[in-house]
Each structure stands twice: as structure tokens, then as C-alpha cells.
Amino acid sequence: MSQVFTDEVVARAMEDTGSAPSSRRHHGLPHIHKVGTAPKQTLYQEIKHSVKETFFFDDPLSQFKGQSRKRKLVLGMQSVFPIVEWGRDYNLQKFKGDFIAGLTIASLCIPQDIAYAKLANLNPEHALYTSFVAPLVYAFMGTSRDIAIGPVAVVSLLLGTMLTDEIADSKNPDYLRLAYTATFFAGITQLALGFFRLGFLIDFLSHAAIVGFMGGAAITIALQQLKGLLGLKTFTKKTDIVSVMRSVWKPVEHGWNWETIVIGMSFLVFILITNYIAKKNKKLFWVAAIAPMISVVVSTFCVYITRADKKGVAIVKHIKEGVNPASASEIFFSGEYFGAGVKIGVVSGMVALTEAVAIARTFAAMKDYSIDGNKEMVAMGTMNIVGSLTSSYVATGSFSRSAVNYMAGCKTAVSNIVMSMVLLLTLLVITPLFKYTPNAVLASIIIAAVMNLVDVQAAILLWKIDKFDFVACMGAFFGVIFKSVEIGLLIAVAISFAKILLQVTRPRTAILGKLSGTKVYRNILQYPKATQIPGMLIIRVDSAIYFSNSNYIKDRILKWVTDEEVQRTASEFPSIQSLIVEMSPVTDIDTSGIHALEDLFKSLKKREVQLLLANPGPIVIEKLHASKLSDIIGEDKIFSSVDDAVATFGPKGEVK
Template structure:
């Protein structure tokens, strides 16, 4: 709301105010400021709830495309929303297929040896990882919205699943262990689907980037240490994952448990894998060298072991891999009984970790190619693929960063690359699996070690230290929790530190003192801008947070402390005492009843000090609540301003420009 006066009226009233300071408190009646803080239209309780609900769960307006559409068109749009392949498939052509074919064949050559290795992390037979890389990518290709993500078992989830399952059933060779793995996979899928259907995907954002960096690095170290069993040929190896237990197990077997042939095989092929990774990193067009190197390692090492019969000299080999496509496993899932609760718990944890990794990977590559990724649709797709996977002898699958990077570099165009990879895996299961019998475990250990090294992001850790020490603490806490305790403890620490950071920021928000930049009407933090000068007789404070029950008393006390400290400094410097406290509220997005009471208490404390309270630029929600609580009447409608400049112009000393 604005009112406009002629220049003569403005000049006359200004002269009166300057000549008679006592009339300044009546300035609002004589010369209202040109723009008053307006209140938004009143909304009913239902309207407020509807708006908040839509902003939380449907901010992307998923149903907007169905408006004003006929029944048949709505059906097609609904089908495309569930199966995006029907949407982008209409424009699919031979050129796109060539890119997807090359990418699919490339990631298949990478995933086969990785799958055989990752199955050992989950304490499962190798064929179950191959089953997973056949079914899961096929389902995702029809339902997922990412063009670049490559689906399959991954190291972190495999280790997490294996650790949690072994805690429940130590004998991982038992049939109950396998059934619990399928049960956990089923409930991991249900968890992911539920988050997508209920549009609760924002929950995974509570796990901060810093915590994920630390967790992934710790998991990489733990996974690499676990491979010392196969790399050194140790037979009696601990089932624990913490670094102390692993190293104790390794050194206790040093005198009689290490096999030099195994070490030679592992070290040779690890050096080869690291060399190819270095070449691919230096020359991007040679990415395929690193992509096919695991398969080359498997082929060469298998041939060498077969012709030398090194397995007779103590070199551990994969042995038999079951041939054939996925058997149905619906009847193997625990829907009741003693292991049901454990299956739900393990599924919930592994499902959330898998979801976090997949969404992070999908968003990364979507940003690189500049297309949008529907997070909730991704969750439904990932959940559906894991539920179907649990019915077809698969364990938890998600997006693999290493394979997705290769998929991207190989020139994939759509999710058809996942279909190509899936077909290659099917042919492998039907024909090739017997050829992996003599593959040495040392090579699989080398493949895993080379793969997980990319999970340790040193530049990200250094950046965390430079930018935010609390983020660095969260990263280090998660890292040490994983390597010194277990993967699930590290994950718990990561979540706990992430929530602690949120609580600290919410309960202890910043409040800063503002000053006027010389020659401008701009008011900024005096610590950030030392040349900013404070206004005589006024203290200007900005609150950088919403005011809730969790921080309202702290904000009130912090403002009063600023007032006390500033008053002491100004008295010592013989400056004018503070008569007005200006609270700049533009960052205050909301306020609750506790915040209202805190402002009332602040107003009472200021009256005892003979200081007047002025508010500037409260947002629409805040001003509405100030009016509803009648706090605006207690403060005074003439003491709520649009800008700090308006407040200073009305109540500040003569000569200060507004």
C-alpha cells in the first residue's frame, strides 16, 4: 500500500520534524513512509494446509500435465510416467542404438568380473551377482529416467548387505542366509518404492554430502582390506570388518598362511589395472582400456592357472559357477517367522544406502548432459527392480559409479545400454559361466581394490576442510566409524553428525550487527564490511533464520547481548546512547508462537531500558502472524518498515540519508 504526497507537503512536514524533534514520534501521522509492509490475503486453515502439503510433496506439479486432457491421452501420459521408455522411445533411431550398443557391450565386459568379485563381499555365490546384473538393468531400462546410470551390484551395498546378514546368520553357506538375502532385497525395494510413491525422497537429502564422502571413503578402505584374504591367499580370515581385526588376522597368518603364487598373481594384475586406469584418466579417449582391463585380467589369469594348475599349489580359485538363467525365488522370501524383522531392518538400511548412491550418480550425469531427473520416479523404478529382483534370485542392486562413468564415456544415448548389458549377462549365464571355474580369487581381489580406490575422494575432503570445518568433522567421523567399527556404525555416525549439524544451525542461528556503507543506502554486516558505519542512537541487528521454539530464546538473548555490548562501547566512546533497536527480518522466513512470545519478551526488556523496537521487512508469513497475534499493535504499526533505510530516515538522527 502506498501514499504519494506533493513535494511541497513533504518539504513542509520535513522542516517541522527537523525543527521539533519531539514531533518525530508523530511522524507516521504527519508523513507516512511511502511503502508500508503489506499483509498477504488471509487464508483458511484448509488453504494453508493444502499449500504446505503441495509444496512439500508435489512441488514439481506431477499432475499438471493431466489437466484438460482427454481420457485416452491421460492413459498414454500415465503409461509414460510409469514407463518413460514409451516417451523417449518414439524418437529412438539407429544412430542412438549404435551408441547404446557400444556402451552396453563395454559395461558388460566390466560388470562380469566385477559381479563375480562383489558377490564375495555379500558372501553369496557368484551367480547371484550375475543374476542381479541380468534382471535389475532390464527392469530399470523400462522404468528409470536416467540415460546414463548403469545398474547392478556395487561394492558398498554388497559389503553392507554381507555384514548385516552375517550378523544375523554367521553361517553364510546355509540356505537360511540366502533366503534372508532375498528377504532383505524385497524390503529394500519396498522401502524405495514407498519413498517414491509417497514422494518422501527429500528424506535422503538429510544425509549430507560430507557424511557421504566420509562413509564412501571408509567403505572403500574396509572393502580393500577385506580383499587381503584373496590377495594374500589367507585361509583363516576374520569375519569382522574393522581394521584392527583384519590386520590382526593378516599378520597372524604371515608365517604360514600367505601363498607367494597368489601374491604374485594379485600384485601383477593389480599393477596392470592401476596402469590402465591411469592411462584412461590421462587420455579420455582411451577410457575403454580401463573398461576392458578387468575382463582381460580374468581371461589371462584363468588361462594361466588352468595350464599351470596353480590351484594344486594353493592358489584359491572361483570353482563352479552355476549355469543357467535366474531361478524363481518368491517362495524363498521370509514373509513371517523369526527372520522377518531382521529382513525388514536390513532391507531398510541397504535400500536407503543404495538409493542415496543411485540418486547421487543419476543427478551427477543428468547435470553433465543437461536434462532433468525425476527423483521420485527414480525411487519407484529402483524399488520395483529390487522387488522383482528378489523374486528372481537377485540381491540389492543400484547405480554403479564406475560402470556409469564408463557408460557415459562410451557414448550411451539412452537406457538401452542397460538392455544390451542385460542380454550379454544372459548369454554369459547360459553359455560362458563354466569358463570362470579356474579364475583365481587374487584377481577378483585386485579388481575390487582397483574399483573401490575411486571411492576415496581426496579433493572433496580437502575442500571440506577449507570450506566448513563442521562438514570435515562429519566426513572424518563417518570415515573412522566405518574402518574402526563397521559399515552400519559408520553410516549411523554419518546420519547422527548430519542431524547434529542441522540442529546446531537451527538452534543457534547467526545474528549480526549492520552498518551503513558510505555513500550508499545499503546496510551490511559490520564484521564483513569494516567501513560500514553504525547509526548514532540506533542499533541495527539482522536475524539470519526463521524464529521457532528451538531458537527463539537464543535469538532474544543474543539480541539483548548485542544491545548491552554496544551500549557499553558507545558509552565508553562518548557516543549517543541507543534509543532504537532495529531488527532486520528479511531472512526470517517464518515465526511460530514461541517466536512471537520471544519478541514480546524482547519488547518488554527494551521498554525497561527505554529503547524502542523497530522491525524492517518482515516476510508475508511473518507479518501475517504478527497481525494475528496483535504483536504488531503492541510494537506499533508506525514502527514496522519496508527497509532499514526507511526506519533510519524516520527515527534516525538528522543528516543520515535513507
């Protein structure tokens, strides 16, 4: 950068503009603070600092410095398995809380798992396998005390939809193999993000986009359950609302199954009432938690004694007994479906990770402790890789189960271990009892579970705070319900990136005025009593100046100057002789930004307006010196504050 401008150009520019020290028209001030510069760094130091701030801002290796080899080994074990650290203080009192919480979430997750497996077009046992293996792995490696691990509705639907796009027949053996492959690569994606400390990538999916995506997915999931709730024998494979409603109304002429409708609607009302009671009285959270299991037990018993299954009521039928069989040999590591497995795995893994981290952060904030985002990703990735080898599919944190876990008084991740042991008992002993469970009840459980994902209040708040965020929310929402889950997710990501690009390429600028009786300068729109300085225009740039926005910033400043000159001419206010650019928000500048400032300087020179810079940061001032632009503008025209610039070049009446 030091070669951007030659010494000859600098000298000629200083001569032409009269910016040499002799031309300064100071008002005899005793002292003007000079802009300081940071110590010069080598290229290696700059790269090292940049990498550290991007990937290792929390300095994870600092704990190992000065430690003995034995201590380093212990610290290393704690880093990989946090249970080693908090497990030393574990006691019976904590176990009581975890045991009750584990039993409570197990009673909720068993019926949910059987239902969610249908969303992924998999047999019920695979969801039960998932809730047995994944929580065990997470309990040893995760950093959240409250998150409950297992299959969730949104990820199950996403996985089922994307798998069906590749293999339409879910009975095809390759369908299950592709599910294992997708789960494996979902785990690889999550593990890689955590290991290489790339967790910031999931933050590109904005909160607004997530609200819209989750809401749309919830509506889609609920609509999909109309097949089981109404007893329909044929149903569309598509997830958009138009196709679903056509499937719902087309068979009306042949009649819906009224026994199924009675069963489904009765238990849906029951579950919704228990949810309402739990919301009104937090101490009765367990009522809502055990309602799904009660529904399953009661409906199964009723169907068995009445043999309603012979009258057209669809039932679960057979759930395979026993623990997870190995599935490592089933994963596609090459061949026709390898690419599809990677694609589905990356997408489902990112969505699962986004949901899990959001849930973990929410409950950590409620209990005032911190989670390690990168360790969470490593834990999630490891549990899904292990799950793919043991006949499981993509697992993540469940908000409904985590909320119950929190309300039940969990103390640590041991509640996940308790839940896992209950699932093991279920797989070994209880699964035959679910044979007569009606699908209508499972549909009711899913509908009740996903209703909370439609956050109307959050959407209203988005409208009040940021209209662009609201557009992102609605774009993701309508993309999901009118097209597909993948399209909705794509729209959510696209709008999130569009917002980032818009903010980067069109940063805010503001005209500043002085607050009476102070040396403080503020936005005149926000502070109408702030007065502008005669003969001067003060503009603040609220962004770093890069290639993406440098021309816009230059043109916007010149537009401000033109508009102000017109207004001042009409009001007989002194014309602009000096332009002060307040640069405290400008955290960085690149070569395009340097050229933009040079062009701004030349344009102002033609208007006989001098350019003054106020409070450039250490990186900015270093680059101004390296490019020799500071010599062109004039060292005496770069100030530590706006007040210094006004005191030096402003009207004499402004000097205090």
C-alpha cells in the same frame, strides 16, 4: 493465535510505552511505505499450500489437465514407463552408441559381479542374476540416460556384514533367504519413498558424510580383499581394521601362498596401469574398461594350464548355469528373521538409493538434462522387488560402470538392456569357463574399483570450506574403518542431523551499518566501511524464528545491545535509543517466536530502547497481526525497509 494477547493487554502496553500514533516523532517525510499483508487464507488453503510445496512442488498432475481420456492414458504410461516417451524418437544412430556402451560395461561388470558377490558372502551367480534382471526393469522405468545398474561394492559389503551379524554361516539356507528378504524390503522402502514423494529424506545424509562413509567403506573393502590377494585360508568375519590386520599377520608364521600373491599383485598392477592410462587420455577409457575381463581370461587360462589350484591358489570353482530361478517362496514374510530382513532392507535400500541418485544427478548435469528423483526411486524400488523374486540381491547405480557407460557414448538406458542381454548369454553359455578364475584376481579387481571412492581432494576441500563438514566426513570415515560399516553409517547420519540441529538452534545474527551514499545496509564485519546510525542499533536475524531457537535469538540480540551500549559509552557515541530488527531472512515464526519478540520488547522497554521491525515477510506479518503483537509494538514501528525505519526514528541528519 489471535487469543495470545488480549485487547486489554494490548491497550495497556501501548499506553505504557507511548507507542500510540501521537508519540511518533516523524521528520515530516512525505511518505513511508507500509508493510503489505498477503490475502487471508483459510485453514484448508494453508494446509493445501503446505502439502503442495512439500510433496508436489513440481505439480506432477498439471500435465493431465484439459487432456482427453486417451491422452491421459498415454501420459500416465509415460509417467510410469519413461521409455514410452523417449522411445518414439529412438533411431539406429542412438542404438549404435548404446550397443557399444552396453558391450563395454558388460565386459566390466561380469568380473566385478563375481567379485562383489564374495563381499555379500553369496555365490557368484546371484550377482550375475542381479545384473541381468535389475537393468532390464530400470531401462523401462528410470529417467537417467547414463546410469549403469548392478551390484556395487559398498552395498554388497554392507549387506554381507549385516546378514552375517544375523546368520554367521553363509552356507546356511536361511542366509540366502534373508538376503532375498532384505532385497525385497529394500525395494519396498525405495518404492514407498518415491510413491509418497519422500525423496527429500535421503538429502539428510550430507555430502560430507557420504564422502567419509564411502572412503571408509572403500578402505574396509580393500582390506577385506587381503584374504584373496595373499591366499589366506582363515580370515576374520569382522570388518574393522584392527581385526583384519590381526588376521593378515597371524598366519605369517605358517607362510602366505606366494603363487597367489604373484598372481594377485601382477594383475592389480596391470589394472592400475590401465586406469592411469584412461585418466591421462579420455579416449582410451576402453582400456581400463576391458582390463578386468582381460585379467580374468588370462589368469583363468594360466591357472588351468599350470594347475596352480593344486598348489594352493584358491579358485572360483563352480558357477551355476542358467537364468534366474524364482525365489518368491524363499522370502521371510514372518518368523524369526522377518524383523532382521526389514531392518537390513531399509538400511541397504537407503544407502543404495543415496548412491544411485547422486550418480544419476552427476551425469545428468554433465549432459544438461534433468532426472525425476521420485521416478528414480520408484524405478529402483521396483527393480529390487522384482530382483528379490528372481534370486537377485540389492542393485543400484555403479559409479565406475556409469562412468564407462558415459565415456563409451551411451545415448539412452538401452545400454542397460544390451548389458543385460550379454549377462543372459553369460549365464546360459559362458559361466563354466570361470571355474578356474583365481580369487586373487577378483580381489585385485575389487581393490582397483574401490580406490576411486577414497576422495582425498574432496576431504581437503571440505576442510577449506566448512570445518564442521570435515568433522562429519572424518567421523563417518573412522567409524567405518575402526568399528563397522553400520556404525560408520550411523555416525554419518548422526553428524548430519547434528549439523542441521546446530544451524536451526543457533542461527546467525549480524549488526548492520549503512554504506555511504546509499540506502543499503550491510553486515559491518563484511563491510568495514559501513557506518552505524547514531542512537540506533540494526540487527539482522538470518533464520526463521521457531521454538528451537527463539530464546537464543532473543538472548543474542540483548547481548548485542549490552555490548554495544558498553562500547558506545566508552567511545562517546550516542547511546542506543532504537533497535531495528531486520527480518527479511525470517521466513516464518511460531508462537514461541512471538513470545520471544514480546519478551524482547519488554526487556528493551526497561532499558528505554524502542523496538522497530523492518521488512517482515507475509507469513510473519500475518502472525504478528493475529497475535496482536503488532499492536503492542505499534503499527507505526513496523516498516517495509531498514531505511524507512532509520528515516522515521533516526537522527534528523539521516533523513535524505
